[in-house]
Amino acid sequence: MKNQLDANPFSCCNTIKALEAFQFVLLQVIDQPLVGITSKVHLQNLTQQLQARFSGYIACLACEPGPTGPTGPTELTAYVTNYNNNTVSIVNLGTNSITGSISGFNGPTGLDITPDGLVAYVPNYFSNDISIVDLGTNSFTGSISGFDGPNAIAIK
Structure with a gap:
């Protein structure tokens, strides 16, 4: 234990x-x-x-282990929205270093991740939509429109 x-x-x-x-x-x-x-x-x-x-x-x-990579368990990762440069930084929390970024947002103001850790939903303040991002590939898979300056999201 x-x-x-x-x-x-x-x-x-x-x-x-x-x-x-x-x-x-x-x-x-x-x-x-x-x-x-x-x-x-x-x-x-x-x-x-x-x-x-x-x-x-x-x-x-005894429940199933978390996701693993080619060299073993995946490090904890943080995703940080960068409002001014329209990106989301990928941060390795094991090393406290930025390991990459995802671009193409329009005033990202916050994000939330699905419980399985596979998809991020990122509000875009200026384009009034939510970007859907596959975190396995760090690529956009779609968007949800119809908002008015979205600046936060919560997944339940």
């Missing part, structure tokens, strides 16, 4: 929720008095819940 938590980049399905659930049940077990049959049965029930939560946490850690 320690190796998974120390992995770079860290990738796990709902790890925070699993830890919170684990902590909740553990605190209930610790706070229970050990008096009488009823309390022992209740403690056994809480222990079974703890085991189920722990099993869920282990299953979480």
Whole structure:
């Protein structure tokens, strides 16, 4: 478990929720008095819940790994909109260096990335549209028009 938590980049399905659930049940077990049959049965029930939560946490850690490149796991990447020069910079967060850029925007003011990390949606303030960018190829795949000075986006 320690190796998974120390992995770079860290990738796990709902790890925070699993830890919170684990902590909740553990605190209930610790706070229970050990008096009488009823309390022992209740403690056994809480222990079974703890085991189920722990099993869920282990299953979480066993989820599929994140994307990999030809030399192993892909480094964490940031995408930064550059409003003045109409580009998006690609930043390797492992080395804290700009590794490339994507051009062709028109006043990019923010962006969001799909949960799978494959597509970015970038608002273009001056052209009143949203550019759709394939992050595997760093190329435009389409746009969504009809906005009035879009300057932020959120994907849910």
